[in-house]
Amino acid sequence: MRKKIVIGNWKMNPPTLEEAEDLFRAVKRTAGKVGKVVVVVAPPAPYLGALRRLQSGGRVHLGAQNVFPEAKGSFTGEVSPPILKSMGVEYVIVGHSERRALGETSAEISKKVDALMRRGLKAVLCVGEAARDSHGEYLGELRGQILESLAGVSGKNIQHLVVAYEPVFAIGSGNELEAKDIHEAVLFVRKILSERYDKGTALSIPVLYGGSVDKKNAGAILSEGGVNGLLVGGGSLTPHEFAMILTVAHKGRSYDAS
Numbered sequence: 001m002r003k004k005i006v007i008g009n010w011k012m013n014p015p016t017l018e019e020a021e022d023l024f025r026a027v028k029r030t031a032g033k034v035g036k037v038v039v040v041v042a043p044p045a046p047y048l049g050a051l052r053r054l055q056s057g058g059r060v061h062l063g064a065q066n067v068f069p070e071a072k073g074s075f076t077g078e079v080s081p082p083i084l085k086s087m088g089v090e091y092v093i094v095g096h097s098e099r100r101a102l103g104e105t106s107a108e109i110s111k112k113v114d115a116l117m118r119r120g121l122k123a124v125l126c127v128g129e130a131a132r133d134s135h136g137e138y139l140g141e142l143r144g145q146i147l148e149s150l151a152g153v154s155g156k157n158i159q160h161l162v163v164a165y166e167p168v169f170a171i172g173s174g175n176e177l178e179a180k181d182i183h184e185a186v187l188f189v190r191k192i193l194s195e196r197y198d199k200g201t202a203l204s205i206p207v208l209y210g211g212s213v214d215k216k217n218a219g220a221i222l223s224e225g226g227v228n229g230l231l232v233g234g235g236s237l238t239p240h241e242f243a244m245i246l247t248v249a250h251k252g253r254s255y256d257a258s
């Protein structure tokens with residue numbers, strides 16, 4: 001059975017390396033007890049080196065929150081896929097709505113996804129509508145985002161793609177989408193992925209949900225939401241909360257799209 005993937009997206013937190021190390025140690029302790037979950041932590045990039053040293057002997061996979069699509073060169077302030085790979089990073093979040101809000105376009109995102117997958121890094125492509133309307137126009141927005149973010153991304157390295165469905169209004173708001181609405185949206189995401197590739201490929205791509213996931217709603221989202229895992233922001237910054245989410249994911253029923 002496919003393992004669930006739970007990614008802690010720390011965003012621009014915590015404020016010091018010392019706190020980041022404490023948080024990471026706590027996740028590492030929990031990760032040792034949740035063998036049915038692929039546990040990923042995506043810290044701010046400057047912490048990666050120190051956390052990599054703490055990672056040794058444990059089950060926590062390292063993630064990053066962004067990447068630049070070129071391999072090397074004169075791109076001040078940017079970080080490439082080979083740099084991340086050499087730091088032990090395996091998963092890279094791409095196209096998060098907070099980055100799209102800073103001006104990142106789907107065309108840029110597709111280059112990042114492609115650059116990561118070609119180097120064997122997992123690209124965690126975030127998509128999600130800004131708001132919902134009663135006419136279903138948001139589905140068009142979602143469809144456009146998925147197809148544009150995967151334009152030029154061949155099916156060849158598709159085993160390295162993960163999609164995170166994150167409705168923007170649910171992020172950081174405390175208002176997660178209900179499990180049945182997540183399920184509907186995830187079916188739609190898979191439908192677009194099968195149009196883009198084929199049905200078998202679409203079913204093989206893990207789809208995660210993100211947006212105000214906490215220890216209380218994680219179980220229902222995982223068992224009824226049709227997802228293969230979770231992308232957790234705020235809930236990953238408190239050791240106890242994240243430990244509970246990971247435990248729920250380990251113990252709970254899993255959803256099998258195939």
Ligand code: PGA
Nearest residue numbers: 171172211212232233234
């Ligand atoms: P949240 O963030 O869990 O704090 O809503 C999720 C995300 O932005 O990935």
